[in-house]
Amino acid sequence: MTAVIEARGLAKSFGAKRALDGVSFSVQPGRIVGLIGPNGAGKTTALKAILGLTPFSGELHVLGLDPRTQRDQLMREVCFMADVAVLPRWLRVRNALDYCQGVHPRFERSIAEGFLKKTDIQMDSRVRELSKGMVTQLHLALIMAIDARLLVLDEPTIGLDLLYRRKFYDTLLNDYFDKERTILLTTHQVEEVENLFTDIIFINHGQVALSASVEELGERYKQLTTTTEAAPRARALQPFYEREVFGRVAMLFEGRSAAELGSYGELRTPSIADLFVAKMARSAST
Amino acid sequence: MNSVFTEAGAGAPAAAAPPAGRPLASTLVTLVRREFWEYRVLWLGPVVAAALVALAAISAHVNFDFTHEHNSRLEMLLSPAGRRGVSTFAQWVLSIPLYLIMLFVLSYYLLDCLSAERRDRSILFWKSLPVSDGLTVASKLLTAFVVVPLGVFLLAMVTYFVFALIIAVRVAIGTAPDLLLFDALSWLQLEMIMLGELILGVLWYAPAAAAMLLLSAWVRRPVLWATLPTIFAPVLERIAFGTHHVWNFLHYRTAGIWAVLFHDLNINPETMQSQTLSSALMQQLHFGAAFADAGLWSGVVVAAVLIYATIRIRRYRDET
Numbered sequence: 001m002t003a004v005i006e007a008r009g010l011a012k013s014f015g016a017k018r019a020l021d022g023v024s025f026s027v028q029p030g031r032i033v034g035l036i037g038p039n040g041a042g043k044t045t046a047l048k049a050i051l052g053l054t055p056f057s058g059e060l061h062v063l064g065l066d067p068r069t070q071r072d073q074l075m076r077e078v079c080f081m082a083d084v085a086v087l088p089r090w091l092r093v094r095n096a097l098d099y100c101q102g103v104h105p106r107f108e109r110s111i112a113e114g115f116l117k118k119t120d121i122q123m124d125s126r127v128r129e130l131s132k133g134m135v136t137q138l139h140l141a142l143i144m145a146i147d148a149r150l151l152v153l154d155e156p157t158i159g160l161d162l163l164y165r166r167k168f169y170d171t172l173l174n175d176y177f178d179k180e181r182t183i184l185l186t187t188h189q190v191e192e193v194e195n196l197f198t199d200i201i202f203i204n205h206g207q208v209a210l211s212a213s214v215e216e217l218g219e220r221y222k223q224l225t226t227t228t229e230a231a232p233r234a235r236a237l238q239p240f241y242e243r244e245v246f247g248r249v250a251m252l253f254e255g256r257s258a259a260e261l262g263s264y265g266e267l268r269t270p271s272i273a274d275l276f277v278a279k280m281a282r283s284a285s286t
Numbered sequence: 287m288n289s290v291f292t293e294a295g296a297g298a299p300a301a302a303a304p305p306a307g308r309p310l311a312s313t314l315v316t317l318v319r320r321e322f323w324e325y326r327v328l329w330l331g332p333v334v335a336a337a338l339v340a341l342a343a344i345s346a347h348v349n350f351d352f353t354h355e356h357n358s359r360l361e362m363l364l365s366p367a368g369r370r371g372v373s374t375f376a377q378w379v380l381s382i383p384l385y386l387i388m389l390f391v392l393s394y395y396l397l398d399c400l401s402a403e404r405r406d407r408s409i410l411f412w413k414s415l416p417v418s419d420g421l422t423v424a425s426k427l428l429t430a431f432v433v434v435p436l437g438v439f440l441l442a443m444v445t446y447f448v449f450a451l452i453i454a455v456r457v458a459i460g461t462a463p464d465l466l467l468f469d470a471l472s473w474l475q476l477e478m479i480m481l482g483e484l485i486l487g488v489l490w491y492a493p494a495a496a497a498m499l500l501l502s503a504w505v506r507r508p509v510l511w512a513t514l515p516t517i518f519a520p521v522l523e524r525i526a527f528g529t530h531h532v533w534n535f536l537h538y539r540t541a542g543i544w545a546v547l548f549h550d551l552n553i554n555p556e557t558m559q560s561q562t563l564s565s566a567l568m569q570q571l572h573f574g575a576a577f578a579d580a581g582l583w584s585g586v587v588v589a590a591v592l593i594y595a596t597i598r599i600r601r602y603r604d605e606t
Binding site for chain 1: 315320323324402411418431529
């Protein structure tokens with residue numbers, strides 16, 4: 001199957017700052033990809049390039065289309081939700097549905113209505129009367145009703161309380177996602193959604209720091225938890241990150257087998273959050 | 287059952303070819319409706335003005351001085367020809383407040399419509415849907431150049447009838463003099479004239495409207511950018527160079543086409559004895575010259591360029 005997103009050497013500068021500095025990655029269909037990086041790493045710029053919202057240089061194909069020149073065509077098959085609720089405050093819920101139905105060839109109104117029935121959102125309400133969580137639910141309802149092949153979410157749950165966040169991702173995973181669809185998601189709250197991802201891309205200083213599937217991560221990276229006494233011996237195997245917690249040392253290794261490390265302590269696959277912290281700490285020191 | 291789903295699933299890769307969009311006309315209808323959801327003033331403004339104008343008929347008061355025995359003009363006014371003329375005059379005058387309100391409302395709308403979506407960042411929502419920048423701008427132009435002007439034209443028509451009806455009731459109960467005499471031909475002639483003026487006005491003000499739309503897509507405070515230079519540029523030019531080219535230009539782009547249309551217009555009670563007011567206007571207005579005016583069409587070309595620039599700016603602007 002051809003890649004949903006194929007990016008090669010994406011570059012973009014804002015003045016002297018390089019927001020994207022030769023970013024290359026590919027996203028396969030039916031995956032849930034986390035684009036993860038610290039603030040100002042270039043995540044949003046990368047998403048904007050994918051959505052044809054910003055000029056850039058490099059080679060980029062999204063669903064086989066060039067977002068720079070074929071954006072109008074592309075947006076029939078791509079859905080997009082920006083970091084904070086961007087639904088206009090004057091819009092009525094009913095009219096939001098009318099609008100999507102009127103302009104989107106793949107919008108199925110009954111799905112959105114069905115979803116909204118399960119919420120407290122009234123059809124006659126204006127967006128300004130809804131809580132932030134409800135606005136996100138409304139936007140999600142619109143997105144669920146669109147039969148898109150690629151869904152791009154940029155910090156969709158920022159500023160929401162835990163209940164809304166949990167509900168949001170549950171809905172996304174259970175009711176929306178299927179093997180035909182691809183989701184590209186950026187978030188700060190990595191620990192909360194890490195079970196969601198099938199693939200991750202770490203991005204920092206406008207460059208891809210790591211791009212792998214979750215299975216590959218398990219093979220490539222190991223986290224060893226050992227005692228301070230055993231630590232020096234383990235250190236000889238060149239962990240790329242370590243930290244001490246409650247008198248025990250956690251070390252991250254790349255490309256070491258379980259057989260090599262097993263004798264030094266407990267082994268597990270590092271969480272995406274741990275891996276992220278380690279990778280970012282390393283790139284900060286270099 | 288399963289096979290049905292498999293088949294449906296197998297059909298999905300065929301959708302790799304991007305699906306066709308909705309018919310253009312129905313998309314445009316949705317987009318224009320959207321404009322009226324956001325800017326209720328587009329219809330509320332003219333409707334309120336129309337209501338006030340029509341209701342003025344309730345309190346309208348005419349004072350006649352009957353002491354002068356040889357007031358031939360008054361006699362003329364009360365003759366059938368005179369009353370037809372008054373009707374036509376009322377039909378015209380009543381529409382003026384509506385068009386003035388429309389001018390204000392549309393100016394505000396054109397300056398705000400592409401700026402508001404940047405302010406509240408809702409542009410990211412609009413752009414997440416398959417509506418091109420060209421189509422978005424087209425929907426704003428359709429709203430400002432066609433839908434609202436045509437709506438106000440029809441509203442003015444209704445306003446005149448409501449006004450005339452209220453007057454007729456007042457005449458019947460004896461609280462107003464019988465000054466209006468409806469004449470179908472005169473009425474139709476003036477409606478045609480006003481429609482011609484409306485089309486002329488839309489074309490003439492197209493570059494100004496397009497400039498407002500451009501500011502709306504381009505700068506942070508479009509209202510300020512539209513008003514301050516218009517006010518201060520002529521003053522500064524006058525102070526700095528002692529000339530008034532800017533002022534002349536602004537004056538020309540405001541009134542130029544009307545000078546052509548109304549050139550040598552001469553209507554007095556005498557002309558109205560031989561013909562109705564509306565047919566006198568029909569005869570004397572220079573619609574041919576106005577619609578053939580080079581300034582009119584060069585303005586339309588400028589408007590087209592500005593609109594193209596507006597679309598490009600909305601397409602490539604990235605500030606969110």
